[in-house]
Structures are given as C-alpha cells and as structure tokens.
Amino acid sequence: MKRFSVVLDACVLYPAPLRDLLMRLSVTDLFKSHWTDQIHEEWIQALLRKDEHTQEQLIRVKDMMDAHVHDAKITNFEGLIESVDLPDPDDRHVLAAAIKCNADAIITYNLKDFSEEVLETYSIEAIHPDDFIYYQLDLAPSIVCNVVKHQRESLKNPAMNRNEFLSCLLKQQLPQSVSGLKKYIELI
Secondary structure (H helix, E strand, O other), X not given: OOOOEEEEOHHHHOOHHHHHHHHHXXXXXXXXXXXXXXXXXXXXXXXXXXXXXXXXXXXXXXXXXXXXXXXXXXXXXXXXXXXXXXXXXXXXXXXXHHHHOOOOEEEOXXXXXXXXXXHHHOOOXXXXXXXXXXXHHHHOHHHHHHHHHHHHHHOOOOOXXXXXHXXXXXXXXXXXXXXXXXXXXXXX
16 A cells, blocks of 8 residues: 655755654654655755754755655656746746655645645645644554654753643644644653
C-alpha cells in the first residue's frame, strides 16, 4: 500500500522546532516526506540572512535530513517547472517536484500561492502544517505523542516542560495541533 506522500515546502523547514517535528514524524513511516536541493537552498538561505547560524551548521542539518529520511530527495524534476503555472512563479519548482514524486500534498504555510484549481489537475493538495500534524495526531496519537515527547526531552538549551514546549509549538502557527496534544499532555 502506498503511503501518503508529501513535499515539504521551504517555509515549513525554516523554523527549527517545526522542521525538527516534521523530520521526527517523517521517520515514523506515517507518511513519506520529500524535498529537493532547491527547497533546501531556500530555507538555508533564509536562515543565513538572519545571521544566527553558520552555513556549516545548516549544511549539517540538511545532510542529516537527507541521511535519515530514506529516498526523500527528488531529482530530475526541473523539466516540469516551465509546464506549471502558479500565482508565484518562484513556487513552480515545488509543484514540479510534487508532480515528479507523485505526492499527495504539499505542506506549506503559503496556501494562497498554490492554486487549488491547478493542484487539483495533478491530484495534489496544499495543506497547512497545522492541519497536517493534527491529521497525523488523529490517525496515530500514540506515535505522534511519542515523537513529541522525544523531541521535547531532547531539548537541553533550554530544556522545556510540557507546557513550555506546547507554547513553542503554538508559536509555529500550530494551534489545532497544540489543542489536540493538550488532550494527551501526560504522554508528551
């Protein structure tokens, strides 16, 4: 049976807490995550502009992502870019990659940039990360709670209690997911 397959847009890989959560969920086999070198380049360049990380640190994160999520990287999709039309031409590479890997969805904050009419043509939908994580929680609460618990417990600088961690996730624009996780607070 084919697992639900998603392309993670650069905007959901930019914030470290969300990127970490999505990567941890990606290795659970609840769904199949994909990205491209161009998507990597976008989130890395955005973080470098903030001047809080070195390029070496971010390349290390990218390499860890590529190593730990099997077959995530999409290649040879560039020929499709010119054939797709989106409101923001800079997002065409994301849709082209999703078409190439036969993704079911693109996980993005930028829903308006991915025309539902265009995506429907390819049987792809754009999903906000809050909806996506909430769906995963609804489908597999024990797995998601275990992932969240391990993510929270891995934090050392600073360490966070359950409520602090949920506040951190809330800052990632995940109110629905946080509300769902509160029902399982003792497990996280």
